[in-house]
Amino acid sequence: MHIVVCIKQVPDSAQIRVHPVTNTIMRQGVPTIINPYDLFALEEALRLRDADGGEVTVLTMGPPMAEDALRKALTYGADRAVLLTDRYFAGSDTLATSFALSQAIAKIGETFGPPDIVFTGKQTIDGDTAQVGPGIAKRLELMQLTYIAKIASIDLDAHEITVERRSESGTQMLKSKLPCLITVLEGINEIRRGSLQDALRAARSEIVTWSAADAGIDDLTKCGLRGSPTVVKRVFAPTGRAEKSVQIDTADKALRDLADELIAAIFTRQPALEHELACDGA
Amino acid sequence: MLNANREPPPPAAGRAGMKKDLPEHFKDYHHVWVFIELERGQVHPVSFELLGEGRKLADKLGVQLAGVVLGPPGEASWHAVAEAFAYDADLVYIVEAPLLGDYRNEPFTKAMTDLVNTYKPEILLLGATMRGRDLAGSVATTLLTGLTADCTELDVDPDGSLAATRPTFGGSLLCTIYTLNCRPQMATVRPRVMALPQRVEKPVGRIVELKLSMVEDEIVTKVLGFLPDAQSAKANLAYADVVIAGGLGLGGAENLQLVTKLARALGAEYGCSRPLVQKGWMPAERQIGQTGKTIRPKLYIAAGISGAIQHRVGVEGADLIVAINTNPNAPIFDFAHVGIATDAIRFLPALTEAFTRRLSPHSRDKLAS
Amino acid sequence: MVEEKFDAIVIGAGMSGNAAAFTMASGGLKVLQLERGEYPGSKNVQGAIMYADMLEKIIPDFRDDAPVERHLIEQRFWMMDNTSHAGVHYRSDDFNEAKPNRYTIIRAQFDKWFSRKVREAGATVLCETTATELTHDTKGTVIGVRTDRGGEAILADVVVLAEGVNGLLGTRAGVREMPRPETVALAVKEMHFLPEGLIEQRFGLKGNEGCVIEAAGTISRGMTGLAFLYTNKESISLGIGCLVSDFAEKMESPYGLLDAFKNHPSVKPLIAGSEVKEYAAHLIPEGGYKAIPRLYGDGWVAVGDAAQLNNAVHREGSNLAMTSGRIAGEAIVQVKSRNLPTTRRNLALYEAMLNKSFVLKDLKKHKDMPALLHTNSNNFFMTYPKLISQAAQNFMRVDGTPKIDKERATTAAFISARSRWGLVSDAVRLAFAWR
Ligand SMILES: Cc1cc2nc3c(=O)[nH]c(=O)nc-3n(C[C@H](O)[C@H](O)[C@H](O)COP(=O)(O)OP(=O)(O)OC[C@H]3O[C@@H](n4cnc5c(N)ncnc54)[C@H](O)[C@@H]3O)c2cc1C
Ligand SMILES: Cc1cc2nc3c(=O)[nH]c(=O)nc-3n(C[C@H](O)[C@H](O)[C@H](O)COP(=O)(O)OP(=O)(O)OC[C@H]3O[C@@H](n4cnc5c(N)ncnc54)[C@H](O)[C@@H]3O)c2cc1C
Numbered sequence A: 001m002h003i004v005v006c007i008k009q010v011p012d013s014a015q016i017r018v019h020p021v022t023n024t025i026m027r028q029g030v031p032t033i034i035n036p037y038d039l040f041a042l043e044e045a046l047r048l049r050d051a052d053g054g055e056v057t058v059l060t061m062g063p064p065m066a067e068d069a070l071r072k073a074l075t076y077g078a079d080r081a082v083l084l085t086d087r088y089f090a091g092s093d094t095l096a097t098s099f100a101l102s103q104a105i106a107k108i109g110e111t112f113g114p115p116d117i118v119f120t121g122k123q124t125i126d127g128d129t130a131q132v133g134p135g136i137a138k139r140l141e142l143m144q145l146t147y148i149a150k151i152a153s154i155d156l157d158a159h160e161i162t163v164e165r166r167s168e169s170g171t172q173m174l175k176s177k178l179p180c181l182i183t184v185l186e187g188i189n190e191i192r193r194g195s196l197q198d199a200l201r202a203a204r205s206e207i208v209t210w211s212a213a214d215a216g217i218d219d220l221t222k223c224g225l226r227g228s229p230t231v232v233k234r235v236f237a238p239t240g241r242a243e244k245s246v247q248i249d250t251a252d253k254a255l256r257d258l259a260d261e262l263i264a265a266i267f268t269r270q271p272a273l274e275h276e277l278a279c280d281g282a
Numbered sequence B: 001m002l003n004a005n006r007e008p009p010p011p012a013a014g015r016a017g018m019k020k021d022l023p024e025h026f027k028d029y030h031h032v033w034v035f036i037e038l039e040r041g042q043v044h045p046v047s048f049e050l051l052g053e054g055r056k057l058a059d060k061l062g063v064q065l066a067g068v069v070l071g072p073p074g075e076a077s078w079h080a081v082a083e084a085f086a087y088d089a090d091l092v093y094i095v096e097a098p099l100l101g102d103y104r105n106e107p108f109t110k111a112m113t114d115l116v117n118t119y120k121p122e123i124l125l126l127g128a129t130m131r132g133r134d135l136a137g138s139v140a141t142t143l144l145t146g147l148t149a150d151c152t153e154l155d156v157d158p159d160g161s162l163a164a165t166r167p168t169f170g171g172s173l174l175c176t177i178y179t180l181n182c183r184p185q186m187a188t189v190r191p192r193v194m195a196l197p198q199r200v201e202k203p204v205g206r207i208v209e210l211k212l213s214m215v216e217d218e219i220v221t222k223v224l225g226f227l228p229d230a231q232s233a234k235a236n237l238a239y240a241d242v243v244i245a246g247g248l249g250l251g252g253a254e255n256l257q258l259v260t261k262l263a264r265a266l267g268a269e270y271g272c273s274r275p276l277v278q279k280g281w282m283p284a285e286r287q288i289g290q291t292g293k294t295i296r297p298k299l300y301i302a303a304g305i306s307g308a309i310q311h312r313v314g315v316e317g318a319d320l321i322v323a324i325n326t327n328p329n330a331p332i333f334d335f336a337h338v339g340i341a342t343d344a345i346r347f348l349p350a351l352t353e354a355f356t357r358r359l360s361p362h363s364r365d366k367l368a369s
Numbered sequence C: 001m002v003e004e005k006f007d008a009i010v011i012g013a014g015m016s017g018n019a020a021a022f023t024m025a026s027g028g029l030k031v032l033q034l035e036r037g038e039y040p041g042s043k044n045v046q047g048a049i050m051y052a053d054m055l056e057k058i059i060p061d062f063r064d065d066a067p068v069e070r071h072l073i074e075q076r077f078w079m080m081d082n083t084s085h086a087g088v089h090y091r092s093d094d095f096n097e098a099k100p101n102r103y104t105i106i107r108a109q110f111d112k113w114f115s116r117k118v119r120e121a122g123a124t125v126l127c128e129t130t131a132t133e134l135t136h137d138t139k140g141t142v143i144g145v146r147t148d149r150g151g152e153a154i155l156a157d158v159v160v161l162a163e164g165v166n167g168l169l170g171t172r173a174g175v176r177e178m179p180r181p182e183t184v185a186l187a188v189k190e191m192h193f194l195p196e197g198l199i200e201q202r203f204g205l206k207g208n209e210g211c212v213i214e215a216a217g218t219i220s221r222g223m224t225g226l227a228f229l230y231t232n233k234e235s236i237s238l239g240i241g242c243l244v245s246d247f248a249e250k251m252e253s254p255y256g257l258l259d260a261f262k263n264h265p266s267v268k269p270l271i272a273g274s275e276v277k278e279y280a281a282h283l284i285p286e287g288g289y290k291a292i293p294r295l296y297g298d299g300w301v302a303v304g305d306a307a308q309l310n311n312a313v314h315r316e317g318s319n320l321a322m323t324s325g326r327i328a329g330e331a332i333v334q335v336k337s338r339n340l341p342t343t344r345r346n347l348a349l350y351e352a353m354l355n356k357s358f359v360l361k362d363l364k365k366h367k368d369m370p371a372l373l374h375t376n377s378n379n380f381f382m383t384y385p386k387l388i389s390q391a392a393q394n395f396m397r398v399d400g401t402p403k404i405d406k407e408r409a410t411t412a413a414f415i416s417a418r419s420r421w422g423l424v425s426d427a428v429r430l431a432f433a434w435r
């Protein structure tokens, strides 16, 4: 079985700062991580490989330094890493990203064998759109299985897969065909540590690095800014609320009185609430 | 692919100038559409929230607001149609087919793209639910148009283009996104980000039906079964009127009962900040914030939560935010309406007790007399 | 156990570890480097000063691509009391030279760059891998390390301990002691982000010029300690450190001191409006020459902070770390190239070479300083700063008091605070310790 996992290197959003005066993003020193959702996808792929044999190829599109993310994925135990990097990809929105990635996956198929499953994360923490996965599926005409909570079984001979898919009000059991694209839910598994042997191998692996041309992309109008129907026109900081919160003074007060005071403050602001709560609460 | 001439035209002299000259074949794309999401006979409230937003956009543009119902033949679908009108749709497009019973990507994508290609909307809005996102991604890719996810504000520019504003960089900034040179302009919005509009009493309007040109044999993915969530276990955070949430400040899993007790006393839902989910103290569906639920309750009480931006974006729609935090400089006090700088572990029991006292029938009687 | 064997395993990818790994890999040895952080420098977030000369000896053309922040053209030493500072400033355009001598750096970025050089030189670098213990043969010779990756062990002829000041590997193996509270300082620091232009305006800098402030005085509340402020490109690193034993004795909190420093009227305007990020606390070995543990043994050497090679008096650490790492690397390359076993006897070459370098010479020169400053901390960090401030103010205030009276008052203040004998003895002792 050949599995391709799309991972993205993202800035650790917990550490992104916005300058208080100029409202610009201060990128200095913001570390990058593998998009946390993609680690669930990677681990799921590794588990399938460990159970059924085969290979896991990780793929990322990004600047040259995205190599760090790939190397890390190798440390976890992936077999091969492909970096798709080219200045033509700069400024891609999800439509252009899914185009480039789908072309690269096709090329991976030609070079290393066609994938049975392509995994993506549920969403990224920087783009946060959950669109790239479906986009790839559509372009490669793969069966699209999103929000998968469990892969119940795979029958490689029959090219069949059964999965559990989350919906708003329950769980769907679906049976579909390989090749397919799966986006997994967070929490479906826990990423492994990776053995010393894997780590050594990862440290020394060559990362397969492809330009647009290497990946067989000749229509550059579908890439990067040019291939992106959406444009970001304005980036700005959210305006804070004008009024500051009313602080309840806690000095020298018994807890009981404090609680009464807080409740009074709540009901003064939301008088209707007291009646509603009294009816269905308590 | 349905339409070869859908390919976006080559850009006019780089995109930096952001020239919006819409190609001729998109110029007859009009009206605002909202996908009416139907699951198991129920319309997801996010669809009504979107009809509310769609109404405003349609009015600004001077065009019509349409609901789009994709569903199985029968009552449920027609109920959805009626609901769309009750939330002020001017017309409803419906594709009724047995294949549209349980949600599957293939028939839904087919139905939606056929509708778009036939009736040509300029704006198409979907809820950012699991289904909405699954569908929006493949529809936009099929149509080769732009899709802006998780918008928090929708507006139209004087020239008529959709200005979709959404959080970026983990919520620390907002950005406004346009779809140039392609139609429809697509956007998704998370449940509870927009307010629920008033129902209107108006007669059922125009209904446009389209046949689904697809048969079961063409669909690869089969539904083997559906396991509905047990009602009791399901957190209905997003739509609760009162939400009590705990954060890391509670110190340990053993203190979570302080939150659940208060919630029970108020008939409220309870939730938490992300670290508690990561520690396994609470299930993921109770997480509130950017990567959890967006809530819009009348009252939100946050205990031991610092108020990080990722949490903040999920609760800002609440009518009244109350924060309990030992640190008077915690960022949560920047957006809470009422703050109390005290130890939540000691304070919560007192608060529960005080609420119970105040809300008990006995004391109400006293109040009345 | 991993089958493969290495010539050398370096524990840690800080300044010293990178220098050692780079030198050995460039010298043709098969080198494995382990770093427990997510990437090299991830545990070293803060800004620091980097000394070009020591790096040039390892990577001569580092200026081509190393991520440096600003080169220093100005140094300020401040004696502070609670409301003032008196100081010596030195600023020279001569420091705007083609190959500047000192730079501010941000460790997270710099260490990453250095590590890339190490990899390019041919070493294998594993991050997120902690060495948990040294493994020995029956004779007690170190033959490798065990890691936290499934407890797997890996073999090498020599292990270079470059694990920093509180690295547990060496102490656990008994090759050195835990740092003692009297010989390590605890430094807390913060990064304050400010727009580039504002930093240049506040410090009178242009382009990549940088400025450093080092300050002592009542801000350390009578403890042996120093505060510092470095200008980076778009941020200011500042912090304060005092001996751990002092903190314990005086029951002071490091963050309390840092807060006071930040709110000092001389410092506050320099960082006003900044956004704070990255609090960090870190130990600095301050024991000087007398605290240096054994530097080598059968199958191992220790370098950098792990060997307490740190010149607290001059606030130098990374240069000693780089140099000791490089020298250890050179010594090991020599031993290996002569096909000698990496025994204690043969590795003695490292110490011999280190003795000839500035590293041990500088530390020997100031060997009495730590003790002197420590035992007299109240005088040096409370009494004198206050006296100097009073004297300066007395001198500057024009209020009709005859100058001669002013001078007398100043002298009297000094004598009453320290006594004539005390003043002389402090001066003499300081001079001797410095010598
Ligand atoms: C990509 C990404 C997505 C994220 N998504 C979310 C999300 O959806 N939702 C979310 O919540 N977070 C999210 N986070 C995490 C977020 O950045 C914060 O780390 C998190 O919200 C902090 O949780 P907390 O407030 O419970 O903990 P802390 O930040 O540790 O705050 C604890 C607070 O409790 C106070 N406290 C301590 N003791 C007491 C006491 N006895 N009584 C009262 N107060 C006390 C402290 O003063 C402090 O303010 C996300 C982060 C990332 C990187
Ligand atoms: C506040 C402060 C300011 C300073 N300012 C300056 C300055 O301006 N100029 C200057 O020259 N010096 C300065 N120093 C001193 C300087 O930072 C140190 O002397 C220098 O970093 C020592 O380098 P090192 O390689 O020995 O140790 P470190 O840089 O501490 O590196 C040790 C590395 O080993 C890793 N490690 C530890 N244990 C293990 C293990 N078991 N397995 C795997 N990896 C492990 C750690 O993660 C770390 O990356 C300062 C120190 C402090 C605290």
Ligand SMILES: Nc1ncnc2c1ncn2[C@@H]1O[C@H](COP(=O)(O)O)[C@@H](O)[C@H]1O
Pocket: A006, A007, A008, A035, A037, A038, A059, A060, A061, A062, A094, A097, A101, A119, A120, A121, A122, A123, A124, A125, A127, A128, A129, A130, A131, A132, A133
């Ligand atoms: N540049 C990229 N390179 C590789 N995979 C990506 C990239 N961008 C997005 N993905 C994948 O698509 C998923 C959804 O991303 P998004 O649509 O941005 O939320 C991610 O979890 C990744 O698996």
